[in-house]
Amino acid sequence: MxxxxxxxxxxxxxxxxxLAPPPVAALPGRVRAIVAAQDRASERLIGSVQIGIGLVLxxxxxxxxxxxDSLTTMFEPVPLAIGVFLAFSILxxxxxxxxxxxGWLVAVSILSDVVLLIALVWSYHVQYGEPPGxxxxxxxFAYLFVFIVLRxxxxxxxxxxxxxxxxxxxxxxxxxxxxxxxxxxxxxRSYTAYIGSSSILVGAEVDKIFVLLLVTGILSLGxxxxxxxxxxxxxxDAAVKEIRRFLSKGVADQISRADTLIEAGAAVDRDSAxxxxxIRGFTAxxxxxxxxxxxxxxxxxxxxxxxxxxxxxxxxxxxxxxxVMATFGATERSDVAAASALRALDGVLDAASEWExxxxxxxIATPLRVNAAVAAGPVVFATLGDGDRxxxxxxxxxxxxAAKLEKHxxxxxxxxxxxxxxxxxxxxxxxxxQRVFASRPQRRVAxxxxxxxxxxxxxxxx
Numbered sequence: 001m002x003x004x005x006x007x008x009x010x011x012x013x014x015x016x017x018x019l020a021p022p023p024v025a026a027l028p029g030r031v032r033a034i035v036a037a038q039d040r041a042s043e044r045l046i047g048s049v050q051i052g053i054g055l056v057l058x059x060x061x062x063x064x065x066x067x068x069d070s071l072t073t074m075f076e077p078v079p080l081a082i083g084v085f086l087a088f089s090i091l092x093x094x095x096x097x098x099x100x101x102x103g104w105l106v107a108v109s110i111l112s113d114v115v116l117l118i119a120l121v122w123s124y125h126v127q128y129g130e131p132p133g134x135x136x137x138x139x140x141f142a143y144l145f146v147f148i149v150l151r152x153x154x155x156x157x158x159x160x161x162x163x164x165x166x167x168x169x170x171x172x173x174x175x176x177x178x179x180x181x182x183x184x185x186x187x188x189r190s191y192t193a194y195i196g197s198s199s200i201l202v203g204a205e206v207d208k209i210f211v212l213l214l215v216t217g218i219l220s221l222g223x224x225x226x227x228x229x230x231x232x233x234x235x236x237d238a239a240v241k242e243i244r245r246f247l248s249k250g251v252a253d254q255i256s257r258a259d260t261l262i263e264a265g266a267a268v269d270r271d272s273a274x275x276x277x278x279i280r281g282f283t284a285x286x287x288x289x290x291x292x293x294x295x296x297x298x299x300x301x302x303x304x305x306x307x308x309x310x311x312x313x314x315x316x317x318x319x320x321x322x323x324v325m326a327t328f329g330a331t332e333r334s335d336v337a338a339a340s341a342l343r344a345l346d347g348v349l350d351a352a353s354e355w356e357x358x359x360x361x362x363x364i365a366t367p368l369r370v371n372a373a374v375a376a377g378p379v380v381f382a383t384l385g386d387g388d389r390x391x392x393x394x395x396x397x398x399x400x401x402a403a404k405l406e407k408h409x410x411x412x413x414x415x416x417x418x419x420x421x422x423x424x425x426x427x428x429x430x431x432x433x434q435r436v437f438a439s440r441p442q443r444r445v446a447x448x449x450x451x452x453x454x455x456x457x458x459x460x461x462x
Contacts, residue, residue, distance in 0.1 A: 040100045042154045047093035049150055050113070053143065054086035057120070077123030085116040107162055113147050114166040118174050131198035132181040135174065136205060144171065148216055157224035164216020168209045175205040267382035272330040272394060273341035273374060273422065274402040275314060277305060277348060280369040280410065282322040288366070297364060298322060301355050308347035313340045317394060323406075330381045330394045338376040338422050339429035345374050345416055346433050349457065371415060373405035376422040404447045405454070412440060412456055420453035 061078060092109055095101060101109070117140065125135045144167040151160040179187060179200055187200045194201035279301070286294045305324065306316060313334065314326040326344065329337030352370035359368060379396030405417040418426075423437065435457055442451040 036100065039154060039156070040096070043096045043101060043106070044093070046150050046153050047089065047096050049153075050089040051086070051093055053146065054082065054089050057082050057140075058086060077127040078120065081116060081120040081123045085113075085120065088112060088116065103158075106159060110147075110151070110159060110163045111166050114144070114163070114170040117143055117147070118170045121174065122177070131186070132178040133186055133198035133200045135178055136200060141171070141208065144212060145215060148212070148219060152219055152223045152226070155223060155227045157220045157227060160220045160223045161216060164212060164220070168212040168216070171205070171209055171212065175200075175202070175209075267380045270330050270333060270379055270381050270394075271337060271377070272334075272379045272381070272396075272398060273328040273337040273376035274379070274394065274398050275309065275326040275328070275341050275344055275348070275372065275374050276323065276402045276406040277326075277352075277370060277372045278320075278323040278406050280371050281366065282368060285364070285366040285368060286322075289364070293362075293364070297359070297362065297368075300358065300362065301352070301370070304351035304355050305348045308351050309344050312344040312347065314344050325399075325402075327379075327381075327394050330379060336429040338374075338426040339431040341374045341376065342418070342423070342426040342431045342433070345372055345418075346435055348372060349415060349435070371406055371409040373402050373409065373417045374422060375399075375402035375405060375419055376425055377401070401448065404445050408443070408445045411446075412443070412454075414440075414456035414458055416457040418455050420455055423455045 058079075061082060092101075095105075121135050121138045121140050124130065124138060124140075125132055148160060148163045148167060151163045154160075179202075182198070182200060186198065187202060188194055188197075189201070189203075190199070191201060191204075193199045194204060285297075302319070302324070309316060309324075309326045312328070314328050315331050317325045317327050317330075319325075326341075328334060328341040328344070334340065349370075349372065352372075356368060356370065359366075375398045377396065377398035379394045379398050381394055401419065405419070409415065409417055417440075418437070420439070420441075437455040437457055440454040440456050443454050444451055445454075
């Protein structure tokens with residue numbers, strides 16, 4: 001984007017930014033809802049601060065010394081103005097707590113704040129009988145800046161601009177009111193006379209109004225910039241949360257914690273355990289029923305087994321149609337990967353039995369059976385793909401063996417299979433189970449070059 005070269009161009013650019021439509025309107029509905037929730041929280045904060053301002057004004061009034069001949073009732077102009085401001089702030093806060101305020105009501109609220117503050121400034125002159133010119137020298141003027149700054153908490157430049165314009169217009173009207181009440185003779189062009197008396201120096205009031213407008217412009221630009229930053233941050237955060245649902249927690253953590261840009265080919269060696277889960281008879285089932293029923297059955301199974309895997313430190317590497325592949329100790333180093341995988345297998349078999357028992361209630365008459373296998377050993381946790389599409393996965397003999405053993409369940413008539421070496425490693429790492437695992441020595445497994453000692457959970461076992 002070309003940079004502005006002159007002051008006029010910069011001014012026009014600033015005005016375009018300030019008056020441009022809020023960026024929220026172009027956001028997806030779910031992101032707009034997040035921004036709206038943030039806006040409501042901001043309004044609550046603003047409301048609580050305004051109540052605090054009202055309480056401070058009331059406290060200062062009670063602690064301040066009063067002229068001996070002044071009245072002391074609560075119906076004097078000053079306490080009455082403070083009371084109205086405080087009551088209005090409390091009422092507005094109650095409305096904010098119940099529901100979001102519409103834009104027009106926020107604008108009315110901003111205008112009311114300024115009107116009540118100007119009324120408070122004028123009430124000191126009325127109550128104490130001071131010359132009207134003293135109203136323009138009241139320190140309460142500074143609260144106009146507070147009201148403008150408060151509006152930046154909403155990250156909406158429109159409301160900052162409304163507060164500033166209302167404050168400038170309010171002070172201009174107060175100046176005219178003071179001149180009318182004091183008479184033209186109270187106006188002076190001498191700064192010394194202005195400082196030492198109740199005289200009115202119009203230039204000083206114009207300076208105040210100019211500063212109010214200048215601060216408003218600066219804060220409005222800042223609020224608009226903050227608004228855009230907030231919108232982009234919310235959009236990005238919402239996108240990240242949605243994307244993380246499509247990634248395993250361990251993989252998402254690896255991506256978010258990476259100090260440098262992740263490139264294809266990045267790899268790290270790990271001692272890991274792999275859990276493979278598959279549904280026996282699923283292919284025939286999927287060919288005879290509606291696709292939605294297939295999805296429903298898989299969703300029910302995943303809802304049962306995925307939390308079990310995660311509860312034991314497993315990471316879902318991928319969903320393989322009717323299968324699930326989970327890793328233990330791949331995304332993060334673990335000294336008990338085999339034991340964790342066997343504990344997860346224990347829980348998965350229980351969850352699978354519950355799922356199988358629930359199938360008739362889902363209208364599924366086809367008998368389906370969940371099989372599983374676990375294998376542990378050295379793997380490579382790697383990033384595959386190209387610059388635009390990357391994927392984390394594990395590669396190694398343990399992955400291949402777990403996949404082959406899962407298929408070998410059919411030959412063994414078993415529920416789950418584990419290499420004897422992996423089972424022994426899990427026991428050494430503290431794994432215990434009430435489930436019966438039977439020894440199956442020197443088994444020939446398709447795709448494995450030599451016989452292998454296995455332990456099996458029988459299909460009829462618990």
